[in-house]
Structure formats: C-alpha cells, structure tokens
Amino acid sequence: MIKVKQLAHVCIFAHDLEATRSFYRDVLGMDTRFNFLRDGKIFGFYLDCGGGSHVEVFQKEATTYSELNQINHFCLEVENIDAAIAHIKSKGVDVTAKKHACDDTFQAWIRDPNGVKIELFEYTAKSAQFVGGDRIADW
Numbered sequence: 001m002i003k004v005k006q007l008a009h010v011c012i013f014a015h016d017l018e019a020t021r022s023f024y025r026d027v028l029g030m031d032t033r034f035n036f037l038r039d040g041k042i043f044g045f046y047l048d049c050g051g052g053s054h055v056e057v058f059q060k061e062a063t064t065y066s067e068l069n070q071i072n073h074f075c076l077e078v079e080n081i082d083a084a085i086a087h088i089k090s091k092g093v094d095v096t097a098k099k100h101a102c103d104d105t106f107q108a109w110i111r112d113p114n115g116v117k118i119e120l121f122e123y124t125a126k127s128a129q130f131v132g133g134d135r136i137a138d139w
Contacts, residue, residue: 002084007053008077008121008129009046013060020057021045030055034103035134043137046103046129052077054129073117081106081122095120102135103128 014020024030024047033054036044044058058072078084081098085108088095096109104126110118128135 002087003079005077005079006051008075008119009054009056010074011056011058011072011119013063013072014057015059015061015063017042017045017057017059021047024055024057034128034132036102036137037134038137042134052129073119075107075119075121077121077123079122081108081120084108084120102138104131104135105129 021032025032030047030049033046033048035042035046036058044056047055047057049055056075085095085098088110093110098106098108101107104124105128106122106124108120110120112118123129
C-alpha cells in the first residue's frame with residue numbers, strides 16, 4: 001500500500017533565475033533552501049514554503065507559458081518509496097527504478113493518465129531540504 005505524507009514540491013521553469021529568486025524572496029518571503037549546481041554554476045534552487053513544502057525552480061530559457069505548459073511536475077513525499085513502487089507496479093502502472101538523487105533523497109517517477117509527471121520522494125536524514133548545502137547535479 002502507498003501512503004502519501006504531503007505535497008513535497010512543485011517544480012517550475014524560469015527564464016531568469018535571479019529575477020525569479022528575488023520575486024519569491026522579496027514579494028512572498030520565501031528563502032532559498034539550497035542551490036543546484038552544474039559545471040560550477042547555479043542552474044536551479046529550492047525555495048522554502050514552510051512545513052516541509054518547497055518550490056523547485058530550474059533555469060530554462062526556452063520555456064513558453066500557456067494554459068497547457070505551466071508546471072513541470074509535482075512531487076509527493078511518500079512514507080516508504082520501495083513499498084510505493086511495489087504498489088504502483090501491482091496496479092499495472094509504469095514506474096521508474098528508485099534513484100538516490102544528488103539532494104540525498106530517494107525518488108521515482110510516474111505519469112498520470114494525462115501524461116502529467118509525478119515525482120515520488122522519500123527524504124533521508126541527509127536530505128538537502130533539511131540540512132541545506134548546495135548540491136552538484138548528477139543529471
């Protein structure tokens with residue numbers, strides 16, 4: 001059986017990372033929890049929404065926004081990712097293998113019947129969402 005604990009994060013794309021960071025910090029009061037780095041450069045970050053929830057932002061200059069293209073994916077924190085994967089497979093739904101991510105979480109991915117990407121997350125004691133610290137992307 002699967003047990004969803006909470007909405008962990010929503011992922012958005014940004015044309016301008018620093019303008020986006022400033023907006024969420026200065027207008028909405030959301031602090032950066034950690035940055036994602038690739039080749040020594042920041043290409044994304046996590047914003048703290050309180051209560052263990054976050055907004056994940058990635059640079060994507062080619063992003064276009066319309067009624068059909070506003071959120072990249074949403075993420076659900078699950079109690080036990082191995083049990084969740086087994087349950088999802090038992091329902092005949094394709095699910096990726098569990099991956100240990102650069103932010104020290106475990107993750108797997110599925111799609112809903114409409115093609116919406118859903119990330120499944122299990123935090124660890126070392127997860128950047130709790131301990132902070134920039135992380136070097138491995139994808």
